[in-house]
Amino acid sequence: MRRAAALLLPALVLAGCGGNEARKPAAAPTPTPSTRPEPVVDPAARLAAAVKAAWPDGVKQGPITFDDSKLVDTGFGPVLVSHGHVRDAAHADAGTIAVHYLDADGAGFTLRKSFPKAAESGSFGDLAEWSVSDKFLDRPVIQVEGGGTWQGYTCSVTTLVELRPEGPAEIASFPSLYDDGGAVEDRPQSIRGRIADIRKGQGFIVKFEGTRSFTERYVWRGGKYEREGGESRIPTC
Known part of the structure; x- marks a missing residue:
């Protein structure tokens, strides 16, 4: 009986040691680095x-x-x-x-x-006005309109300038306003054109409205927008 108890004691001691290992505290979790918000510019x-x-x-x-x-x-x-x-x-x-x-x-x-x-x-x-647009090309394009009145005739021109890595480059220029009401009494004309239907890198149309209504189409060709169909139908000063 004493021999059996003696054999049992080491087994209990070993079991106790194993139990102590199981109760070891778990490793602390690795702290997650704090994320700082981007500075507000x-x-x-x-x-x-x-x-x-x-x-x-x-x-x-x-x-x-x-x-x-x-x-x-x-x-x-x-x-x-x-x-x-x-x-x-x-x-x-x-x-x-x-x-x-x-x-x-x-x-x-x-x-x-x-x-x-x-x-x-x-x-x-x-x-007259200017703006910067991302609708014409993948690069920004400056749209400028300017004109004036000469002896009762008022005309305006729209110019597009692309911002290229090497520098700005003109990619289109066309008449966009004609009004002869200050010079003509018999059947004066007043025509205004606005850019519409822009397809980036492909083309756009200019819609003219007033005493006459028509459209002119511009297509991207050779690094610029060119008018289809020859000369513009809008009069110039």
């Missing part, structure tokens, strides 16, 4: 930094003041597009679109390339 401050890089001496450049700008992010870096106008301008003075290619530099920018007259249009020192 103030668009106004970013635009101001871009303008400072493009115009370090101020936005007044001779007779032209560039006080209306947009910062465009492209696949080849940030680009500042600026509209300039001339105060107390002569009739022949045009409005201007300047383009600056920038490089990010910390919280600011450095100037890479400058194109102070990427587009000129209009009269009396200003454009």
Whole structure:
């Protein structure tokens, strides 16, 4: 009886050791690294930094003041597009679109390339309107309209300028407004054209409405948009 108890004791001791191993605390889980939110960039401050890089001496450049700008992010870096106008301008003075290619530099920018007259249009020192669009091509396109009145005849031209890695390039230009009401008494004409039905990288149409209604189609060919069918049907000044 004593021998059986002696044999049982080591077995209980071993069992107790195994039980102690089972009760070892589990390894602490690996902490998940905290994710910090991306810093919020103030668009106004970013635009101001871009303008400072493009115009370090101020936005007044001779007779032209560039006080209306947009910062465009492209696949080849940030680009500042600026509209300039001339105060107390002569009739022949045009409005201007300047383009600056920038490089990010910390919280600011450095100037890479400058194109102070990427587009000129209009009269009396200003454009009619301008915008930047991503509808025409994979790269941004500046759309500019400018015109004027000469001896009662009012005309306007629309110009498209593509922002390419090497610099801005004009890809289309066409008459978009004609009005002779200030010069003609018998059957005056007033015709306005608007771009519509844009197919990116393929083409678009210009819908003309007014005293006459018609459309003209432009197709992408040879690195620019060209009008189909020869000369435009809208009169010019």
